[in-house]
Amino acid sequence: MTETMHEQRPFVWAPKFDTGVGDIDDQHHVLVNTLNEANLTLRHETSIPAIDRLLQDLLAYALYHFETEEHLMLEHDYEAHEPEAARQHIEDHRKFAQQVVIMRNTLGSTGDIDRDVLLSFLGSWLQQHILGVDQKLAAFLHKRGAAG
Ligand SMILES: [Fe+2]
Structure with a gap:
């Protein structure tokens, strides 16, 4: 196991991460706690x-x-209104899933994992994702009066 683990700072919630969309915020809190x-x-x-x-x-x-x-995107026709944002957002989800699968495969085949790389990937992905595409989706839902 990697010996050089640095202390990763916890993900501290800040108001900028709130989207104002109930389900999304609740699930983001679970992800951050996890x-x-x-x-x-x-x-x-x-x-x-x-x-x-x-x-x-x-x-x-x-x-x-x-x-x-x-x-939520489907329900509110996000792709028809914001095709580029919708495409980017879904692609970001797929890339995350692929990355985690790659890490699991690496762990399975080598019996080791760089914990710093793993944690910093997860933390920075989540942060960028929420502040970027998720906030964009939330703004759209608010505009449509669909957030709650
Ligand atoms: Fe997302």
């Missing part, structure tokens, strides 16, 4: 199956969350 728990767990967890389980759980919840957002 990420912060992963941060703590990875400091002492050395069992590969346990780390893989953690990645699997995170991916499962992320996929569930993506489904919620993509359902």
Whole structure:
């Protein structure tokens, strides 16, 4: 296991992450809490199956969350109104899922994972994603009077 783990700072929620869309915000809080728990767990967890389980759980919840957002997009014709934003957003979801699968495969085949790389990928992806495409979707939903 990688010996050089730096202390990753927890993801601290700030008002700029609030989208004002109830379901999306609730699920983002779960994702952030899961990420912060992963941060703590990875400091002492050395069992590969346990780390893989953690990645699997995170991916499962992320996929569930993506489904919620993509359902809102469909329901409110996001793609027809904002085709480029919709395309980018969905692509970002797919890339995240692919990346986590690649990390799980690497863990499975090498029995090791760079925890710093893993945690910083997860943290920075989530932050950029919320502040970028998620806020864009939320602004659209607010404009349509569809947020709650
Ligand atoms: Fe999203």
